[in-house]
Amino acid sequence: MSTIYFCTPTGKRGASSRYRVIQFFPYLNNKLNYVHFSFLDDKTYKLFKSNKIILTVLRTIFLLLQPLKLLFIVKKNDVVFIHRDIYPFGYFWLERLLKIKGAKIIFDLDDAIFLEDTSEITNKKNRLLYKLKYGKRYNSIIKFADLIICGNSYLETYCKQYNSNTFILPTVIDLNKVNNITPNEPIKNTIIFGWIGNPGNSTYFNKILPLFDEISTLYKTRVIFKCIGGKINYIPSSNFFSVMEVAWSEEEEYKELSEIDVGIMPLENSEWSKGKCGLKILQYMSIGKPTIADNVGVNSTIIEHGVDGFLADHINDWRKYIEFFVKEKRSKLVKEMGLQAKIKLQDQYSLQANLKHFENLLNKL
Secondary structure (H helix, E strand, O other): OOOEEEEEEEOOOOHHHHHHOHHHHHHOOOOOOEEEEEEEOHHHHHHHOOOOHHHHHHHHHHHHHHHHHHHHHOOOOOEEEEEOOOOOOOOOHHHHHHHHOOOEEEEEEOOOOOOOOOHHHOOOOOHHHHHHHOOOOHHHHHHHOOEEEEOOHHHHHHHHOOOOOEEEOOOOEOHHHOOOOOOOOOOOOEEEEEEEOOHHHHHHHOOOHHHHHHHHHHHOOEEEEEEEOOOOOOOOOOOOEEEEEEOOOOOOHHHHHOOOOEEEEOOOOOHHHHOOOOHHHHHHHHOOOOEEEEOOOOHHHHOOEOOOEEEEOOHHHHHHHHHHHHHHOOOHHHHHHHHHHHHHHHHHOEHHHHHHHHHHHHOOO
16 A cells, blocks of 8 residues: 655644645545655744754754655655655755655645745845745756646646646635634724734735724724734834734634634735735634735635625725724624635635545545
């Protein structure tokens, strides 16, 4: 019986690895024989986020040796499912050797990691790191993989230039993570807008914060911006507007999200943004909240404008839709938008609705 080796860059602490691969494990057909291998386990992932340079360097040397064991345990006709990469740098020599050995290669991606220009997500401290990690090096594995799985149509279009055996599997939410979440009672004369993500993406919402400030004063309504996992560098000028920074944890993320009224997903109109798979929107939808998002990439596929959220084409749209929710915060219309969002999530973007598709993709080889 062949084995499927799921290879992810990180353990559960990495959102991409968790949502694209790891969350499926408890639900896989028990006839599937699988092994999970991550380059960074959760302990090491946490270490890499610290400033302990010597320990990080020593751990990195050890990590570079770990993937080599795949050469000895992977057999002919086994399947190696690679989410992004096994090694974070280089030209996929290990993946090539596994294919030469007779393994079938599945490559999964949920970002435009093949782009050379990653300036949108880099800074002076990590620019070289991103230059080494992302870019055209991914073209090689896209070409020689036996099957490609993409998170959206933008990624699919790119990959099909090099490999016709390419399919879409959207990023999904496990309903069992959210079904038992009981939201708090809404606070009178208050509306909470929320955002979830990592600190590196915090710059996206900077353009929005002054609008909350302005509109809260205009309507004399208390507006709170709840930021889960990111960093806020903004001091409100209005007595009606306040910001709340909350540390992210896997155990509490949906409980924290359940306390918001509206989710936001601002983006730049860029090639990198077009490769995103809308996880934030899906998280908001899963707990029955409407979203305001920039009309970029997959956002326009997930959100039906005016039905379960709003799509913004420019900053004036953001002002208009924020103002709408401030005025209509407890209305039947807003509740209906949240309900429609939740129904769509359950029907189209839940793990439960996509599990069979995931298993069918695994069985294509």
